[in-house]
Structures are given as structure tokens and as C-alpha cells.
Amino acid sequence: MESAIPEHLRCPRTRQRRVADDYVPPYPSFVARHAPSVKRVVMAYFGVQSQGDAAAVDAALADISSRFAAEQAPGHWDRARYTDEAGHDTVILAAYWDDPARFQAWFERHGSDWTRAPRAGVGTFTEVLQPDVERYETLFSAPDRAEGIAMLSQGMSDTVLEHAYWGGARDRVPAAQTDALLPHGQPTFERAGSRVSVRGQQHLCLIRSGQDWGDTDAEERRMYLNDVEPALHAGMDFLRDHGLPVGCFANRYVRVETADGRPTEKSYGMSWWQSLAALERWAESHPTHLAIFGAAMQYLSKLGPAAKLKLYHEVTVARAEDQFFEYLNCHGATGLLRAG
Secondary structure, eight states, X not given: OBOSSOGGGOOOOSSOOSSOTTOOOSSOOBOEEOOTTOOBOEEEEEEEEESSOHHHHHHHHHHHHHHTTSTTOOSXXXXXEEEOTTSOEEEEEEEEESOHHHHHHHIIIIIGGGGTSOOTTOEEEEEEEOOBGGGEEEEESSTTOOOGGGGGSSEEOSOBSSOSSTTHHHHHOGGGGTOOOOOBSOOEEEEETTEEEEEOOBTEEEEEEEEXXXXXXXXXXXXXXXXXXXHHHHXXXXXHHHOGGGTEEEEEXXXXXXXXXXXXXXXXXXXXXXXXXXXXXXXXXOHHHXXXXXXXXXXXXXXXXXXXXXXXXXXXXXXXXXXXXXXXXXXXTSGGGGGO
């Protein structure tokens, strides 16, 4: 067993972990390991929304997908779809780089006009974090199924110590060894016609938390879809519709698709939080998350090591200067616009 924080990012702690050194987690989990040469990564979400103009959505998606084949393109990207709080069909392409210079070169040539050139029938948005490796963490239930930023890693760790307890995500963030990661300020908005740019706040938090039931047999799939997923869906809907009072600026519960738009047996929740502390409070104490946690624990206790469901997440706590948000012809409840 090893620490979730890689050796080259460890330092003497001034903020202690929530568990003792002799803590033994009740089940194995793993984290992505990047090469020590990777200092900073890019997590970029390119979205398109529409009220029923499928042809316009498809045209926009074909355009941005083709740009992902250009020079300096992302090392990995995936596609997902959901219907948002205003009833708009929304498709998001999440793209990842492990070299910000490559991203910047690509973005200047191929990405910046995604929210600068209006498209008939759709709104578009770009949401980007560029955290250094000290300011995000990952966690996986299986070492052979990477997702998100982990697709650019060297591989997975051995079983890690810091998981299966409240506060484990904070204990896996290297910066949290010495930094409380407290939020400062609030998002601010600059409007230019139908385009809105959002300047983020210090220590804004993003979580992408996913499920993959593709390997499950018929009985386990039934258990997941009938017993666990409804509680998860209810919690995601709560954050989408009523999240602001608990510190969640925006939440999207999406179904992952193939590159050409076919649904897969994967989903993830992606939410923007006022702080890591706000996310922790919801996870530890809110009835909607406790219902998710309870359903998942009952499911896993029945199946034990035989469970084939794969779970993961990535949590990022970003500095204000590492954030970029821009929305063009989007409704006012889209993403960080809800914070206004």
C-alpha cells in the first residue's frame, strides 16, 4: 500500500490527514500516476446547446471534433450528452492535455473562436482549468480502466491509503498538505453582446465523478440500474436544480457517447463548486448524497469483490488565474453563468 500523493510531490505536512498512519481502507482503490516531468495539465470542456435543432448541433460537433485532429490536439477527449435545467439538449466534449503550451498553441489556432463565432440554432461554451499537478487528485475502483485526465498518465498506483473515509479527496490533493484551499472572491462577469466571459474565483472546485457498468452481468446491471442509479440521478438533479444554497454553482449528469454519438454504458456527474469544503459538506451530510452513498454501499456489500461496476473521479481545486470560462448565445443558467 502506498500514499496517493506521489513521492516527488510529498512534503512535511502542516495540515494533518483525517486518518492515522495505521489506517487500513476496507477495499482497494487506485490513483493515476503522471510522469514526474508533467507539471501542469489542462481540462477543457467544449459544449454546444440547442432547443431541438439537431442538425445545427451535429454540424457544430463535427466542426469541433475535426479540430481535435489538428496539430497540438488533445491527448484524449470524450463526448457526453444530457438535457439541462432549461430543457436544452447539450453535448460536451471533454479534452485533456498534459502540456499547457501545446494546449495554448492549439487553442489560439483552433479553439478560441468556439465562443467567438456565432452559430445559427445553437449556443456554445468553453470551460477550462489548467491546474498544476499539486491541485487535483484522482481515484479509481479498478487499476485497468482509466478515464479523464488519467488517460494521459503513465499508469495507476498500487492500492492507496487515503480513501474510503470522509475527507479522503482533500488528503489526496498534494497542495492540501500545507494549504487549506480556502476560496477567495467570487466569479465576475464581462458581457459583450451575446458573449459572456467569467472570471473565476480563487480555489474554485470541479469534480468529475463517473460510473461504468459495461462489464456487469445481467443481474448486477439490474441491481445498479434499479437500486443505485435512481438515487444517483436524484442527487444529481438536486444539485442541478437546487445546488446554489449548498455551494454548487452548476451540475451536469451526462451519458457518455462514442465519438459518433452512440450511447455507452458510462455516465458521469460534472459539477462546479464554490470550494472543496462545500463539496465535502454536501458529501458528508446532505440527505441526497447520503442516499447515494447508502445505495452504493448496500450494492457493493451484496456483491463484494465480484462487483464489476467501475467507479472513478477527479477533483480539482484551481487558482483563479488557471480558469477560463466563456459562453456565447447560452441561456442564463448555463455553467458558471448561474453564479451571477
